[in-house]
Amino acid sequence: MAPAETGPSISAVVAAVLGLLCLLNTGQCDEQVPLLMWTSEGVSVPHQSSPVAGHIIGQQQLAFYLEKALDIGPRNVVLFFQDKLSIEDFTLYGGVFGNKQDSVFPNLEGALRAASSPLVLPSVAWPASSAVIGQLQDQLDTSPLYMDPETLSQLRLNASSPALLVFRLPYSIGADLLSAKEVLSGNDEVIGQVLSIMKSQSVPYTAIYTGLRPSRESVSLSTETVPGGGRSLLQARGGYREREREQERQRKMNERAGIYAPVEFKKEDRTCLLLWAKSLSVSILRSGRWEDHDLTSSTFGEGAQLQLHGSACDKDKGRLVLNYENVLGHRSFKLIFAMSQRLHKVSARRWFTLDSVQLEYDGIKATFNGSRSIYAPAEYSYRCESVTNFRWPLLIPRSSKDPSNQWRVSFEDFQIQGFNVTGSDFSYASDCSGFFSPGIWMGLMTSLLLVLVLTYGLHMIMQLCTMDRFDDPKGPAISVPQTE
Known part of the structure; x- marks a missing residue:
């Protein structure tokens, strides 16, 4: 875990770091989600090394981070599980460019600022993030409790007994950028309410904020050329119209193909x-x-x-x-x-x-x-x-x-x-498909048969002996006695 930032705009720092690490891994950021982990105020845990730039955290490595954090830190875990989350959510709505008043993550900023050693994992493969509930369930040996702030206020936690509290956060977006901003702002208010209730109960906790899937498909950074020359990283409104047309086309294709909800x-x-x-x-x-x-x-x-x-x-x-x-x-x-x-x-x-x-x-x-x-x-x-x-x-x-x-x-x-x-x-x-299909087995057996035939042929060739005597056409013929 990295030391906590002391600057006034921690969400800007987090977003800038996440964006930089994403640029070093261009082309794969839409397959990952960020994960933020911190402990309650006043709880000190040892440092965990952050991954190198461009490295994608898989399921096993994420399990290692979680296991190390829970072995040392509090075992009351508060998991904020958003339906979709990407690095772009921080760069677009985190007040990265100095517009502090426009940030939609004030409560998240305060929690990261108060934590002694927050951990930022910018690139977690989404299958690993979607399995984080199961990993926490195995490590804590307790079943998850799906909560909301009202239910949490009536629950009494015990620091000696582990608990896994899961708070589902929505993510939806329409044709207007403000819809996603309002949803994320509402999610941040839920985070603030939950952390306030946990603080009032004086129970140390470990908090995790991540997503089920990336939201890059819905909110992506466009680099289209603008009329004034140059390129604008936040020129996204035209991209929304293109994505809406693509989503409508995909919906119609699904209807024709008979694809329906489960x-x-x-x-x-x-x-x-x-x-x-x-x-x-x-x-x-x-x-x-x-x-x-x-x-x-x-x-x-x-x-x-x-x-x-x-x-x-x-x-x-x-x-x-x-x-x-x-x-x-x-x-x-x-x-x-x-x-x-x-x-x-x-x-x-x-x-x-x-x-x-x-x-x-x-x-x-x-x-x-x-x-x-x-x-x-x-x-x-x-x-x-x-x-x-x-x-x-x-x-x-x-x-x-x-x-x-x-x-x-x-x-x-x-x-x-x-x-x-x-x-x-x-x-x-x-x-259900195994790795060795009938076709693969047939290819392997045929290759093995050909290798055996080739080996036998080489062995026979190596057994041939060269004659030690040769006829001279100008001299008498060689007479080989039968006794030899």
Whole structure:
């Protein structure tokens, strides 16, 4: 951690440093988010070295920074998790050019100024920042508490007992620059309220401010030529119109391609379960024939009237229930996904598994086990091109006598997440495709066969012996006795 700045405009210094480091890594800044970490006033922690200019912090290195900070500093963690955050948010709205009154981060400035040793990580890969909740959960060995200032004022914290308090901060932007500025200003007010409440409780804490994804796509620095000659780094209004047209074009392409929002189950206004598939169908065997029913339009898209009653989620268990009517002659039909997460000591991380997929119809349950093949790190989502129980099956009937043997379930382009969901978007996806595909194995075996043939040929050539006698055409022929 670097020593605290003593100047009057700490946000300007932070923004300038972040911008300089970003310029040294041109072309990749839209893939990273900044992370700021500090401790409460009066708490002194040892120095942590900041990364060199242009270095991108990955998941393992971020875990090292967090672990070192929590081993030494307070274990009551206040995480301000903004939907989107980029370096440009500091350079555009942090009063970088001397306009101190225009800064939207006064409370953040005061917190960094009061901290003895704040840590600034300007370039954190966004998959690492999106997994920071899971990393903190593992290091603190406690589940996150999603809070707001009103709820925090009623909570009594204990310095000896670790706590992970997560405050979700929005980020939205329209055609006007003022919309983003107002949102960031409101987020800074929330930060100020939370820090004031923590100070009133006299509990030392470690605070972290970062984002789920970069916001560069929405707010980018344009270097277009201006009429007066030269180039202006903040000439962004024309760029907004171009981005709006591009976003509208992308939206229309998504509509034509049939891309729709995932199924989303919320608990206390917080999304905790997500499911998406390009297509979903079920089939039943009747009189020796398979009868198919497509559930895609009933599950996804704007016209879907899907009921999720019976769904539930908590720290270690997740249950997503899709309720249908009149499916293949069954008046009541349910598709149930049961998930769980646990800590695996060998890998020293939490993993979630899709334990089972159940079909419940007219009081009968058909159960498929999926835990052997469908799993991913707890902070990731799981994605697979095809999930079925009949073609390269990942779903296995529970037993030979289970009713599931009469059913076929098929998901195309399947993706699911049951834990550590932030916002309404999936986290980084763990894909089911292994590294060694059948094509790769065929290439390796063919190459190995050719190497063996070449080796054998070289060995045979090296065994050839040169004759020690030769005929002279002008002399008598060589006579070789049979005894030799």
